[in-house]
Amino acid sequence: DWDARLRLRSRDELGRLGHSINGLAASLQRYRDSRRTFFSNISHELRTPVTYLQGYAKVLNDGLVNTDEEKKQSLSIIYQESVRLEQLIHDLFDLAKMEEGQLSLAIEPVDLKEVAQTAAQKVMIKAEQKNIGLHVELPDHMPHLLGDRGRMEQILLNLLENAIRYTENGRVSVQLIDQKKTAVMTVSDTGIGIPEDELPYIFERFYRVEKSRARQYGGTGLGLSIVKTYVEMQDGTIQVTSRRGKGTTFTLRFPYKKHRGKENTPS
Ligand code: ADP
Numbered sequence: 001d002w003d004a005r006l007r008l009r010s011r012d013e014l015g016r017l018g019h020s021i022n023g024l025a026a027s028l029q030r031y032r033d034s035r036r037t038f039f040s041n042i043s044h045e046l047r048t049p050v051t052y053l054q055g056y057a058k059v060l061n062d063g064l065v066n067t068d069e070e071k072k073q074s075l076s077i078i079y080q081e082s083v084r085l086e087q088l089i090h091d092l093f094d095l096a097k098m099e100e101g102q103l104s105l106a107i108e109p110v111d112l113k114e115v116a117q118t119a120a121q122k123v124m125i126k127a128e129q130k131n132i133g134l135h136v137e138l139p140d141h142m143p144h145l146l147g148d149r150g151r152m153e154q155i156l157l158n159l160l161e162n163a164i165r166y167t168e169n170g171r172v173s174v175q176l177i178d179q180k181k182t183a184v185m186t187v188s189d190t191g192i193g194i195p196e197d198e199l200p201y202i203f204e205r206f207y208r209v210e211k212s213r214a215r216q217y218g219g220t221g222l223g224l225s226i227v228k229t230y231v232e233m234q235d236g237t238i239q240v241t242s243r244r245g246k247g248t249t250f251t252l253r254f255p256y257k258k259h260r261g262k263e264n265t266p267s
Helices: 002-062 067-098 111-131 149-165 194-201 212-218 223-233
Strands: 107-110 132-136 146-148 171-179 182-189 237-243 247-255
Touching: 067 107, 067 223, 067 237, 111 149, 111 171, 111 182, 111 223, 132 223, 149 171, 149 182, 149 223, 149 247, 194 237, 223 237
Parallel strands: 132 171
Antiparallel strands: 107 146, 171 182, 182 247, 237 247
16 A cells, blocks of 8 residues: 555654754754863863962962972972963864864975974973983885874874873883885883773873873873874874883874875985
């Protein structure tokens, strides 16, 4: 009976439509929830350093600090927290641009060896201050990669800064490997490591392993989420392995792809 079959079909379709509307409503709700969490995280993260700045500035201003040592300590906290605030504003600015999809890439042939050396040079002082040996291992030959040089450097800087931040008296190394179709980049350290059950979350915005250890080490909880976005915008992948108390390794892979008809430029 055609009539009955048609009715059945439209009931099916109605059912499916209802189902997808429910799905849509659920994802809209998830989006709203994640935005709400995001903004409450931002305001919390911004307020914390400001509270420290105000508190210590007030204590100094009211003459409540007696010894030179205490004064030095207070000023040091004010300095550290202002650095944190600056970092946070910088990261948020990048994040805002990502949200608006305004983050465009300047694609060009990139010499990863040069990028690795430059990034390592920039963090050298931080490593020395913590008595960390910083090693750069490069192959003799590495084809140029089509990517965004500035973003590549930012990726490496974020990973190296983390490696140094979460390591004491150990070793941090950045290594490049040329694997035919892929450029492989690793950043490893012999630092405190990340508990295995927390590994799936570290690329999330504002996620920080053990809140209590977070303040001690500084940082914003945004670094890795920015790294992941930059990596994926350049068709790369990022993986992490870690052992508590032993160290952490981040492995990045970028295809030497052809871009807009351009050939890879050999170095
Ligand atoms: P943060 O600014 O707090 O370092 P990230 O997004 O860069 O934020 O990293 C998220 C969290 O992952 C950090 O809070 C830290 O606990 C952990 N983490 C990142 N890199 C390392 C590392 N090399 N060694 C140990 N823990 C790390």
